[in-house]
């Protein structure tokens with residue numbers, strides 16, 4: 354099977370049952386994406402597929418051979434952090450860090466959704482939502498943080514969203 | 519997870535032709551893979567329908583919308599035509615799951631997602647839906663999230679979807695392609711089945727029947743609302759939800775359409791609710807009568823008894839909002 358991950362080609366022959374998350378971690382050595390629950394309930398495994406955020410634990414690798422997959426490793430490197438990664442560091446948007454790769458990938462996908470004008474459950478007006486803190490929390494609710502770094506995560510995302518606007 | 523054969527379909531016709539014994543279609547996979555990991559679902563073969571050309575939303579001449587079965591929940595919720603004319607559907611979708619899950623979850627898969635009953639998920643426990651004939655652990659067990667309407671002595675599970683509740687209030691039609699090449703149009707009102715003695719059979723779909731589209735009729739008149747009550751503010755299934763569409767003319771309720779989540783084995787709708795409303799001037803007495811009609815046959819199983827007064831209050835609150843009547 355052929356995969357494109359962070360712009361690089363990979364040829365791997367995983368078992369047909371392999372989730373995209375296990376492919377990344379066990380077959381390609383990209384261990385940034387984390388396994389929290391393996392059932393779509395925590396968001397630690399969030400990656401971007403063709404720019405859209407998804408839970409990599411609830412999809413099969415074999416279904417994504419023609420897609421562009423981006424993981425936390427593809428967003429930036431320790432020497433060259435992406436703006437969102439840098440904002441998480443600056444605002445202390447984590448404690449143990451386990452949920453962080455998923456939070457950051459999710460935040461990237463989420464800001465893209467906001468740019469497309471997508472509303473959320475808390476938007477009063479679904480056509481022209483403004484990215485308030487309440488909106489950030491709702492839109493990030495698919496990422497659970499066991500350390501409860503939520504206020505700082507919201508600070509980091511708000512800063513990057515503001516810089517983008 | 520048990521292993522399986524895998525085939526990717528490139529057309530709806532090829533998808534139904536690829537069906538053999540023990541075959542399941544896989545779309546977003548967010549429900550099916552969850553259940554396969556726990557060996558609650560053990561298909562011999564998966565037919566991958568995720569790349570079929572069924573991801574468009576099209577306007578029809580009669581003013582309605584035809585939604586491809588593979589339109590992701592997020593895209594459906596954000597479609598400008600849905601936001602403007604079927605806000606109850608956008609609101610229901612956005613109240614469900616998480617941003618990540620909605621990006622993957624498909625329209626067809628959402629309709630067919632299975633119950634969240636704790637015992638259905640616990641393969642160590644008896645469950646008639648998972649293993650017919652073994653008994654129902656929820657009756658007499660933990661049943662806080664389960665049904666109070668439409669239950670049977672064999673099963674009291676709820677259908678967990680938010681989207682399907684809005685679609686039932688909107689009188690959606692499900693369009694399918696059968697293994698023999700025939701197409702069917704099934705009203706959502708006839709799509710789901712009560713549990714009765716066969717809780718493992720949840721819809722009227724035949725084995726190998728593919729949902730290709732969901733049709734919405736021309737936009738309904740009046741105001742629309744979706745209200746969901748759950749254990750946390752986001753990313754949780756409904757305890758009770760209400761999808762409502764209502765119009766008032768000359769001081770009287772001219773039309774009303776209500777469907778309910780969290781109460782029954784299917785998105786619930788009861789003509790008696792609408793009969794109690796249409797033709798009446800909005801008032802709390804009328805709203806109370808509608809709630810009484812909805813819950814006349816409701817039966818609690820202990821820890822879910824609270825759903826009966828909760829449903830009453832949520833329906834009345836929605837009716838006040840929809841009619842502009844102050845509480």
Ligand SMILES: Cc1cc2nc3c(=O)[nH]c(=O)nc-3n(C[C@H](O)[C@H](O)[C@H](O)COP(=O)(O)OP(=O)(O)OC[C@H]3O[C@@H](n4cnc5c(N)ncnc54)[C@H](O)[C@@H]3O)c2cc1C
Nearest residue numbers: 393545546547548549550614615624626627628679680729
């Ligand atoms: C943590 C979590 C929280 C969630 N919260 C909510 C919530 O609050 N509200 C809510 O409504 N939902 C919620 N969901 C459920 C989610 O909406 C469903 O998992 C999703 O809609 C299923 O769509 P899918 O495309 O991924 O289906 P799949 O998993 O691919 O398929 C589901 C079933 O449908 C069948 N199928 C799929 N497409 C077709 C088709 N076109 N024709 C025939 N059969 C088909 C499959 O064979 C399978 O049996 C939640 C899920 C998770 C994991």
Ligand code: SF4
Nearest residue numbers: 635645646654673674
């Ligand atoms: S309520 Fe239905 S799904 Fe739950 S244990 Fe009983 S039979 Fe199984």
Ligand code: FES
Nearest residue numbers: 389390391396410
């Ligand atoms: S590991 Fe995928 S959501 Fe928890």
Ligand code: FES
Nearest residue numbers: 448450498499500
């Ligand atoms: S930082 Fe520890 S789980 Fe989020």
